[in-house]
Amino acid sequence: MKIQLQHLAHARSGDKGDTSNIAVFAYEPEFYPLLKAQLTAERFKAFYRGAIKGQVLRYEVDNIEAMNFVCHGALGGGVSRSLCLDNYGKALSAAVLGFDIEVPDHLMDKLHGKQLLKPSH
Amino acid sequence: MKKILRIGAGAAWWGDRVEPAQLSAEQGQLDYLCFETMAEATVSAAQVRARRDPTFQGYDTYLDDRMKAVLPACMKQGTRIITNQGWINPDAAAKRIVHWLQEFGYTGVKVASVNGSLITEHVLGMTDTILENSKPTSSLKDTLISAEAYLGAEPIVTALKAGAHIVVTGRVADPSIFMAPMMFEFGWDPMDAAKLGQGMGIGHLLECGAQVTGGYFSDPGFKDVAQPWNFGFPIAEVEADGTTVITKVAGTGGAVNLQTVKEQMLYEVHDPANYLTPDVVVDFTTVKLEQVGPDRVKVWNISGKPRTATLKVSIGCIEGFIGEDMFFYAGPGALRRAELAKTILTERFRIVGLVAEEVRIDFLGINAIHGAATPVDAPEPYEIAVRVAARTATREQALKVGREVDGMAVSGIGHTGKRVPHAERTREIIGVWSSLVPREKVPFSISYFES
Numbered sequence: 001m002k003i004q005l006q007h008l009a010h011a012r013s014g015d016k017g018d019t020s021n022i023a024v025f026a027y028e029p030e031f032y033p034l035l036k037a038q039l040t041a042e043r044f045k046a047f048y049r050g051a052i053k054g055q056v057l058r059y060e061v062d063n064i065e066a067m068n069f070v071c072h073g074a075l076g077g078g079v080s081r082s083l084c085l086d087n088y089g090k091a092l093s094a095a096v097l098g099f100d101i102e103v104p105d106h107l108m109d110k111l112h113g114k115q116l117l118k119p120s121h
Numbered sequence: 122m123k124k125i126l127r128i129g130a131g132a133a134w135w136g137d138r139v140e141p142a143q144l145s146a147e148q149g150q151l152d153y154l155c156f157e158t159m160a161e162a163t164v165s166a167a168q169v170r171a172r173r174d175p176t177f178q179g180y181d182t183y184l185d186d187r188m189k190a191v192l193p194a195c196m197k198q199g200t201r202i203i204t205n206q207g208w209i210n211p212d213a214a215a216k217r218i219v220h221w222l223q224e225f226g227y228t229g230v231k232v233a234s235v236n237g238s239l240i241t242e243h244v245l246g247m248t249d250t251i252l253e254n255s256k257p258t259s260s261l262k263d264t265l266i267s268a269e270a271y272l273g274a275e276p277i278v279t280a281l282k283a284g285a286h287i288v289v290t291g292r293v294a295d296p297s298i299f300m301a302p303m304m305f306e307f308g309w310d311p312m313d314a315a316k317l318g319q320g321m322g323i324g325h326l327l328e329c330g331a332q333v334t335g336g337y338f339s340d341p342g343f344k345d346v347a348q349p350w351n352f353g354f355p356i357a358e359v360e361a362d363g364t365t366v367i368t369k370v371a372g373t374g375g376a377v378n379l380q381t382v383k384e385q386m387l388y389e390v391h392d393p394a395n396y397l398t399p400d401v402v403v404d405f406t407t408v409k410l411e412q413v414g415p416d417r418v419k420v421w422n423i424s425g426k427p428r429t430a431t432l433k434v435s436i437g438c439i440e441g442f443i444g445e446d447m448f449f450y451a452g453p454g455a456l457r458r459a460e461l462a463k464t465i466l467t468e469r470f471r472i473v474g475l476v477a478e479e480v481r482i483d484f485l486g487i488n489a490i491h492g493a494a495t496p497v498d499a500p501e502p503y504e505i506a507v508r509v510a511a512r513t514a515t516r517e518q519a520l521k522v523g524r525e526v527d528g529m530a531v532s533g534i535g536h537t538g539k540r541v542p543h544a545e546r547t548r549e550i551i552g553v554w555s556s557l558v559p560r561e562k563v564p565f566s567i568s569y570f571e572s
Contacts (some may be wrong), residue, residue, distance in 0.1 A: 006340075006343060007343075010340070010343065010344055010380060010384065012337065012338075012384040012385075012387070012388055014387075014388040014389030014390070015389065016389055016391070017161075017253055017553070017555065018253065019391070021387065021388075021389065021390060021391060023384065023387035023388070023390075025380065025383050025384060027380075047494070048493070048494040049493040049494050050492070050493030050494075051491060051492045051493040051494035052494075057391075059391075059392055059393050059394075061387065061393045061405065061406055062406075063406060063407065063408060063409070064383045064386065064405075064408065064410065066383055066387060068387050068390065068391070068393055070391045070392075077479075078253075078552065078553065079161065079162075079553075080161075080162055080440075080550055080551055080552055080553060081440065081512065081550055081552055083443065083445075083479055083480075083481040083510040083511070083512055084481070084489075084490070084492060085483070085485065085489045085490060085508055085510075086489075086490045090337070091490050091491070092491070092494075094491075095491050095494045098496065112343055113342045113343040115342060116342045116343070
């Protein structure tokens, strides 16, 4: 079943110049292989449509069940030049929480925020 | 040698809250309280302000607030203070701290100021290439405001060895501020990459203050934390090999758990195996984490590799202006009216000959935050703010944004909500570029003051 990422992982974004790093952390160790297989750098960039202008690099940090997406050209030319209201991209990490992950039935019990589960599209 | 060193974070940026720092000073049983108050453009912005405002002292504008809040408890308990609140004038900041020490009746206290990071006059001769665009740094000659190198922990350690109780610096790499006490107290060699790697990793966890104790974290229904209005700032209990428990003052809000620690560990990090700092290259991919008690996370086995031969340099340049303003729609059809308003503004910018590098007309409520990443099927909101911004070469051009938004009041469309302008609608852009400089070309110097 397709489930929004927010039920499997949490995320935080940070800024350096025109680059935003968006780190995604599996809530449960069992979720991490799903994220690794399905949330590729290519799909990540495509999911942000035109909001990330440059390359997306994915670093896997297996020991903490996390992936760090380094997104070049995501901050409107740099924090001080950006015309975006959120020029630091502090809220940018929230978008990926809407990415759909195919979750096998036996892991459905472990989803987080189950009271907020919505039928996915 | 101390068995356990207690290091507290007192600030994570210029605008950070002061109350939790005071609480940590009073109840955290701290050996060190460390403040980080500088953003990427802080030095350049301070240089611009210093030129225009003769009353500006060149250091953290909240220096008085912070020192008045923490000095009494720190002096009573023997807590040393390390802070980068010196910005572009560490000497003046040190003298001001001496003033407050005397006000509180503490005499004979040694305060050190660390200088040397400011290299504006020499930067173009010391650096070659702009890291972001591979152009020569000499191309910045005409717009250069300020340049500073990121110093490491060594100047702070030197000042502590000389008996300084308070050390105030200009630009020093953020995590180095927190690692310096470990180097000094445990006698770590500056070339001991293994210990410094672990220590800098802990410094990185502390440098953003509440971001490791529940700040920039909670998400109702998914990640709830207690009393998110009352975060405690982090405290690191560090052993001689760098093994650390991250915690906070009991009874404060927030949380220290595996999730908060992991999120902060990768914050503003690119390659987690190669986090470059002036003192060591940190490798987080070996880290071990364990929740060892309520709001207590043990962090160990962060690795380090030898430091690089260069220091990072930030170069601030004047790059033009941004003009911005907003107005509002609500009720049924709000989006329809906002779209017509966008058309009107686009035409009027053409009529008044706006010359801009980039113009954005966003609908706050739909696409002003995530821009193109907004889902195509996002629901239409009940209220929308139309937010207009343009980046221009001159202030004259940037002013046109606000003037044309003014035109939306009487010459706009039905049901337009608009404020009378009450704040500055243009601002100057200070662009920040990076380069590298051989570390031996940036010597530090230390001055000592006494209360």
